[in-house]
Amino acid sequence: MTEAALATAPAMAARPRPRIGFLGTGWIGRHRMEALCGSGLVDAVACADSSHECLAEAQRLAPGAAAATSLDELLGLDLDGVVIATPSALHAEQAIRVLEHGLAVFCQKPLGRNGAETQKVIAAARAADRLLGVDLCYRHTEAMRQIRNLLSTGALGRVHALDLVFHNAYGPDKPWFYDPRLSGGGCVMDLGIHLVDLALWALDFPEIVQVSSALYAGGEPLANRTAMVEDYAVATLHLGNGAVVRLACSWRLHAGCDAVISASFFGTDGGATLRNVNGSFYDFVAEHHQGTSNLTLASPPDEWGGRAAIAWAQQLTVSPRYRREADRLTDVARALDLIYAACPSAG
Template sequence: MTSTQKNNDLPRLGFLGLGWIGQHRMQALRDEQACRLVAVADPSPDVRSRARELVPEAAVAATLDELLQHELDGLVIATPSALHAQQSLAALERGLAVFCQKPLARTAAENQAIIDAARKADRLLGCDLSYRHTEAMKRIRNAVVEGELGSIYAVDLVFHNAYGPDKSWARDPQLAGGGCAIDLGIHLVDLALWTLGFPEVTRVSSHLYAQGQPLQAGSTQVEDYAVAEFELATGAVVRMACSWNLPFGRDAAIEAHFHGTQGGAAMTNVNGSFYDFAAARFHGTERFPLADPPDAWGGRAVVDWARKLAAGARYDKSVETLVQVAGVLDRVYGR
């Protein structure tokens, strides 16, 4: 097969939203030669100008409607959260596969509507729950699935970001769907349920704070600190804490600890890094390394989606677990 023939077999993709995340995911696809980049769109004239230099092979548009005029197989969405649902639905209704930044949508109901549309269109739908693709979490999940830790009875999760978002929409509950719990906690909830095989969640309790003050359900503020506890049908309990702008003495704390009857395991970020993760198993006071950095994991989710699309994949029901994750977050927010 010639290189031209191989390129023609790759999915034709459009990119909607070219902020930092959008550009990073786009570069990951280009580095892995996993797609043909046909068109990109962003409402900012400055971003569009840079895009013409970054991706000269692609057409540049200002809107989704303009983007959809091109012949595409799939769309990668990296826009503000409030837009995800309508943009995903528009693409699916045009018969395109979709890969969307997290959260796929703000509520379980919105998630369900998108998933229903993907099923009806029989198109591949993916969401950028990228921490699943770290080598550290893969090793821990394998240990849990293989029964090496025995029965998991407790999970402790943290994601503290010393900086928080710099976009105004991210601090508007109507636009973002919430604050740090939906922004950071979505990864934690997903990691816990994914690792444990998505058991039923039987009870959820939570406390949300903004600048140290408790928030009530329906507040017009978003939380910058959240703690939650949820019980599983297996009898296990999961505890979660996440925050923006917490005075924590380092850039970030990102950890997932799994405690079982035959031992424990944990993923932890290294030296406050947002990108470097280690994993280890524990037996009593002994520690057994499972994974250490470096590990270029950031673009693996979108590359995996693009490769499945290239192989002819259609609707994949595994995406339906997003509704359960969103449902837990709805209960964290009391909605």
Template sequence: MGGMLERPSTKRPRLGFLGLGWIGRSRMQSLAETGLVDIAALADPSGDCLAEAAALAPAAAQGRDLDDLLAAGCDGIVIATPSALHAQQTIAALDRGVAVFCQKPLGRDADEAARAVAAARQADRLLGLDLCYRHTAAMQALRDTVRSGAVGEIFAADLVFHNAYGPDKPWFYDAALSGGGCVMDLGVHLVDLALWVLDFPPVTKVSAQLFAGGQPLTSRAQTEDYGIATLQLASGAAVRIACSWNLSAGQDAVIGADFHGTQGGVSMRNRNGSFFDFDAHHHSGTSSRPLAEPPDDWGGRALADWARRLAQSPGFDPAAEEFVQLSRIIDRVYAAGLAE
């Protein structure tokens, strides 16, 4: 038969990786181990980062920037660069007809995120975002239990992510580059988990308090190191989030999610201060039964899921609109949290 044929779904996508620091290399290695893709090209302005990644994928072409990856003829690009670059690099790749999987945040504000999603829709290309905690066994089990109706109607939720450390790259502390502090870094996961578990309901009201060095945040030019926010949902339910950097938490991290229903509750907790090990439980009165527990190798699952979908079809997934809704709520948290 003559003419153009669709790429068979059994063919492995050729991927390029842009940004090869710890998270970029970690995601690349986890995906390589699945055998789902061919790692075709690597790019990073740092020779050291490039060399470390090349040791994991020696057959991949090497370059320094996005143009080098696009020249390599990739089907998709995985972006793990500083936040200020995410939207523009995502849009540039999509405009060339290349699918994208990006580290969060997709944009420093909702306008950047919306433009990236619009580019994906216009190009009819798959756009993914590394909202990795959705893919933990604990959160999957928690969501399934809520969706089953086993805890009744959810009327409140509390989610926390306190990090006893802070980011190790200076750009995280420059709001012009990062878009914000701990809310942009950690709070985005909490807001996403709450909305994802509850099927992205409308948020009718947002209140917040943000702090930098123990003092109320007065300008978006600052980066907050502690934030709390309450989201009121259209159902009347309340979602509270709290997150921080460099908090005296008594352990490496405090990560948790509680959803309170009219007939019971569910919870997720990190085990022994771990950033990686999580338990989930279903509560009824004073009794509790486990839903999930470690070990659980979840770090690369969001990327692997995107890669599987890319192999099946490179077309736009309307679920990407959730990324814009998430970013709009983060914008509302910052607007509500600035001290008068």
């Protein structure tokens, strides 16, 4: 251990566990709450939701957590951070309020419904000097970790082509997903955000120089984004490093299984693919391709769902201060803006 590490070790050991409030305790909120409570890194102090049923379920996971009905109640408590898992239209405003109160934030995606909202949250986090994280969870699968390692070590050579797909044969079950004012968009905002994030993050966020896209609703070209959301989308992103990214995502596509999820990276010396197994939303393999041969790098089981939240909690235990990696959230949001703007029929 270095002298600097030795000097800080006693202080770090003495630091109390961060006190966390949970805003929104539906399925995804409870899942992240369970992961954080199970990690032993934080104390679940309170949870807030307008649904008494959701609150009751949350308190079964964290019996010591107080029940609240609003963000105002949470902000009146002695907290170090808030985990936000509410509908998308509320994310930016709620995150900014939490940050301005001097607390760290971990938010479900999207952080904002567009680039402008996202930038406002990041500006608030910088001004408050508080940690900001977003649940871009597919980065944390073991399959994607293995592929990222291949890319970072140059094992694939110069990467020039990426193909990424996310088809959900069901689609969301909450009405607000289908209201563009509340959701900010359809399957691109819901699923495409993960594909864009994986592509940009894996390549260390190169510049996007050109985008083309096509958006559909009910099998017809999307005519008006203010009236409806897309349920099928394809997009091509040309990057400043010379690579081209092809994306496709959908809700309720007749895919023959629950989900089709994949992310392939092709370079001059090899390729690599993350793909789901047997239509699962949770089970993934990673393969390293060379010519016609494949080497399996990762396979199920892999409990990855809460790792993004746990990574945020680990950072928070070290320091609540802003980390510049959050600046990159604007790159992902801007890419989604470009995909929507590039569709000539969407208006």
